[in-house]
Amino acid sequence: MPEQASELTILEATEEEVRSGFVGRQLRAFNYGFVGEYPEQQSIRLNAKDADGHVVGGVRAYVFLYWLQIDVLWVAEDARGRGLGSRLLAQVEARAMELGARNVKLETFEWQARGFYLKQGYEEFARIDQYASEYYLAFMKKTLR
Template sequence: MMEITSGTTEDGQWIREQLITYNRQHVPAALYTEAEQYCFLAWNEDEELLGGVTASYVWNHLQVHFLWIDPENRTGGVGKQLMAKIESIAEEKSCSKILLDTFNFQAPGFYKKLGFEEYGRLDDHPAKGQTQYFFVKYL
């Protein structure tokens, strides 16, 4: 018989380390490096935050986690400039691709204009009638 219990933060870290150890048996040694985290912020001349982006580097690609643009500045090129910064980091790290996901109520069209291609979608997520899109841009 099996019992399932709640684990601690330390237990979660241990599980993560076990999977990393397993994964290293199946990927080239050059990809073993720990992930690097990135966060870039865009400011105007009045020192007001216009937007920001977070991403991480792992396994020869950049994963964009969050791109947020202040609603009053969504047509001023802020997102495009932040994503250009992400792409420059990806090129600097010799990445093969940039990955991200977005929802239909966010900006799938924006990413397509930047050269991202849809490689998957999850319909009725996070709610009925909504869609989560998965995008890649090969470099």
């Protein structure tokens, strides 16, 4: 007979439990029943460096369920306006397609790079108003070709 919820405890996961990946594997097995097997999450981390080797831009992203998720795309203020953001975006999209991604999604605050992404072919499909003070958070996507 299953235990009652009041008889169960919720604790912070131990380092060993996190390293084992047990919870993630259980969810993955459940998902397979609906969408079939898919590759494990693949990280993409790219940096742009100047002639002196200083990082002046970068992107942190991953491919999961054939979607590229861009978590961070950053270009140093003094390196902006020279196409570096577009180059980083093109490279992460190309790498994602090599890993099987068909689409890309990201989030950006209104003060960040919404206009930049629109110019790159992204569309805003949702937003949360007043996410950070009076500013909205835009959710954007694009089909990769």
